[in-house]
Amino acid sequence: MLLQQLFGHGPASRADLARSSGLTRVTVSELVGELLAEGLVNELGTPVESRVGKPPTLVGLVPDAKHILAIDLSVDEQIVGAVLNLAGEVITRHAEPLAGRRGDEAVEAVRAFAADLIKGATSPLLGVGVASPGVVSPEGVVVDAPNLGWRDVKLAETLGSALGQPVYVANDANVAVLGEFTFGGGAEGGLMLIRLSTGVGAGLVLGGNLLHGHGGAAGEIGHVQVDPDGEACACGRRGCLETFLAVPRLRRLISAGGADQVLDRAAHQLATALAPVVATLNLGELVLSGPLDLVEPLARIAAPLIRERVMPVSAEQFVVRATTLGDDGVLVGATGLVLAAELGVS
Numbered sequence: 438m439l440l441q442q443l444f445g446h447g448p449a450s451r452a453d454l455a456r457s458s459g460l461t462r463v464t465v466s467e468l469v470g471e472l473l474a475e476g477l478v479n480e481l482g483t484p485v486e487s488r489v490g491k492p493p494t495l496v497g498l499v500p501d502a503k504h505i506l507a508i509d510l511s512v513d514e515q516i517v518g519a520v521l522n523l524a525g526e527v528i529t530r531h532a533e534p535l536a537g538r539r540g541d542e543a544v545e546a547v548r549a550f551a552a553d554l555i556k557g558a559t560s561p562l563l564g565v566g567v568a569s570p571g572v573v574s575p576e577g578v579v580v581d582a583p584n585l586g587w588r589d590v591k592l593a594e595t596l597g598s599a600l601g602q603p604v605y606v607a608n609d610a611n612v613a614v615l616g617e618f619t620f621g622g623g624a625e626g627g628l629m630l631i632r633l634s635t636g637v638g639a640g641l642v643l644g645g646n647l648l649h650g651h652g653g654a655a656g657e658i659g660h661v662q663v664d665p666d667g668e669a670c671a672c673g674r675r676g677c678l679e680t681f682l683a684v685p686r687l688r689r690l691i692s693a694g695g696a697d698q699v700l701d702r703a704a705h706q707l708a709t710a711l712a713p714v715v716a717t718l719n720l721g722e723l724v725l726s727g728p729l730d731l732v733e734p735l736a737r738i739a740a741p742l743i744r745e746r747v748m749p750v751s752a753e754q755f756v757v758r759a760t761t762l763g764d765d766g767v768l769v770g771a772t773g774l775v776l777a778a779e780l781g782v783s
């Protein structure tokens with residue numbers, strides 16, 4: 438609770454912490470003492486506008502007290518990873534081609550990659566966060582990730598015992614929305630992130646919690662049919678949202694000519710598919726994650742289109758924007774996965 442307060446609202450005095458947590462000052466002092474001993478927080482001196490009497494000493498989180506390893510497996514044919522500190526700042530990063538490795542070979546490639554990067558951490562490691570494409574169970578089992586040839590792969594368990602670290606695995610869009618929520622200024626009241634990559638996925642944070650759904654597949658909006666007469670999709674149907682918005686497809690259409698027309702059509706499909714979701718959940722924010730040259734114009738065009746499809750009460754103060762985290766969104770989100778599990782902060 439105290440870490441959460443310091444993480445979310447910055448440095449505070451022990452008295453402030455007692456007030457915000459409802460714990461007694463004695464308990465707060467004891468807990469702060471433990472956190473000081475662990476090196477997770479430090480004393481920052483007194484605030485400038487000190488009141489009458491003994492000035493309070495502020496305590497704050499130490500960003501480099503621990504490091505976190507984050508790995509992104511959602512980038513086409515690559516393993517991307519970074520060591521980050523508790524503030525989500527990148528210390529070292531690395532990428533390597535997957536070179537066609539699939540199944541067990543891909544698991545081994547991720548293990549070796551992680552072991553190498555851990556050597557680059559200059560502080561004790563808090564844990565490892567992995568963003569994987571496909572459906573991932575809360576226990577970190579990759580239920581189905583066709584691009585990596587994984588079915589029921591116990592990734593968290595396998596990597597955890599091989600690396601001797603706590604490992605957390607989640608779907609890439611879920612990880613990205615967690616990153617947006619924790620580090621990107623995501624609003625408390627309903628945030629949906631649409632991730633455009635080789636496929637199209639979404640993640641939702643409602644009431645401060647990541648939505649998993651009954652089968653762990655919340656946010657799988659890419660294969661919702663938006664045009665029955667549209668192009669054939671990899672899933673066997675026609676005109677799925679993914680056939681309009683997947684990055685390779687958009688790039689292909691744009692290179693054939695007419696970026697404005699292509700993005701306009703894609704934004705219309707996006708608005709048609711998402712307006713019911715925006716209205717149903719009364720979302721506060723819709724964030725588009727992916728290549729900025731695509732997601733920035735899409736967000737701009739789709740915003741008024743969604744607003745005019747929903748009631749004024751849903752449209753009011755509803756924001757559509759591109760991610761503020763750029764390409765690091767998924768890595769930063771994987772950091773959030775570890776922070777939430779190990780320190781209880783988000």
Ligand SMILES: [Zn+2]
Nearest residue numbers: 660670672677
């Ligand atoms: Zn489909």
